Amino acid sequence: MSTPIIEASAITKTFPGRRGGQPFHALRNVSSKLFEGEILGLVGESGSGKTTLSRIMIGIETATTGEVSFQGRPVQSRADWKALRRDVQYVFQDPFTALCPTMRIGAALAEPLAIHRLCPASERPERVARMLEMIGLGPEMARRLPAQLSGGQRQRVSLARALMLEPRVLICDEIVSGLDVSVQAQVLALLVELQRKLGLSLIFISHDLRVIRYLCDRVQVMLLGQIVEEGPAAQVFDAPENDYTRALLAAIPDRDRLPVSESA
Template identity: 70%
Template sequence: MTGVLEARDIVKTFAVTRDGKTSRVAAVNHVSLAVEPGEIVGLVGESGCGKTTISRIMIGIESADSGTVLYRGQPVVSRADWRALRREVQYVFQDPFTALCPTMRIGAALAEPLIIHRIGAPSERADRVAKMLEMVGLHPDVARRLPNQLSGGQRQRVNLARALMLEPRILICDEIVSGLDVSIQAQVLQLLIDLQEKLGLSLIFISHDLRVVRYLASRVLVMYGGEIVEQGASEAVFDDPQHAYTRTLLAAIPDHSRVPAPAHNLGA
């Protein structure tokens, strides 16, 4: 398996102390995953399955105990490698309320990556910020605001806009729509599809909501207990799940297009 961005055989363990004894628990256990140019990969699983950990390892926020992250076929090892990778791979955090600096105005937060990487003349930067805000469906006036003056949906768009300022080729999105209202969620999903189609952006889209992943991703990986238990094309995995866990997960999805079975048939 190769791709533009690839994680190969990643292992990450955490120390857990219970009853005075410390043991190591594998949060991610020999996981490999790759994303192709222009592809949307869905990574699904329940809380604690290791999906956030593997995604954070792929951008270098957390480090793996063993295994390699490769970008364009080259292992990413040194600080300089990570810096180069982060010019082209960006990460959108789950919680729109903690992912923005509370004291920094939106315009400054969006212009910062341009300043750091010396992109564009200082006079152009405000323009670029305004354009990006429009692209994610916000009014350019938002640049003057502080994060606490925005709603959750607006903040999540700002987060997305900030990650897009460096014009990345790959975006890793960690549960970015799960906290949003349905009508806003659909707007953000549409935006992601537009970005993929217009800019050829690749996405690693992490979610516990299989309905969203089914809609968005062409390929899906199902994680359980730190391991990938099933992967394949979305239609294949959703229509003909092979692993028992995938089937349980699919059966548990509340779906208004499906008439539920009477309660006594499901067993408590």
């Protein structure tokens, strides 16, 4: 089998207890692999450790024990992490906190290019315009502030900001959870289109099984800081082996079992 593009091996994460309380084991021996071009879904109830695992995979959080590898090599030094963070971008759940409220959209999209000195300043407006077009927003959006956009437009902009650096991997943490169903479907369709067009590998975190089923090739189900089931999406959804996965699936009302594209 090919080498995973990014891999977390035997990760544990223990947060110190507050005011002398018991330490909290947020992750217990969790391993995860993302292969080139695939969409991996991380699903599980609130507090199961999805965000913590993904933050460890990009070095925002450090693991208590365990190791992250990128393109087959352990990520250790600051330079290793810096290289990883250019190629692996993170899209947050709430684009309101991800986007600076006083920065116009054009400037927000140009900023990663400036930080990483990817192209001359004179080329930035052109690259911003191309990106706006790619995510289906008009060029006039460049002059707007985040508060002047709808929730769906804001989420497209945070996706665009992550894509400005032409990453190879995108980690999307609950990016459609705050949107209503029809807008969710549009953002997901855009994500699939971009993933194919740009050859991205994707980790998609959600507690919404319908979304995961629609989108993902492979799924890992998390519960209380552990992975309780994993496999190809069709297998996990059609023949779940774990009681918790079954309970999650049973909790979806029947009418909502359709893939998002059909139900929207």
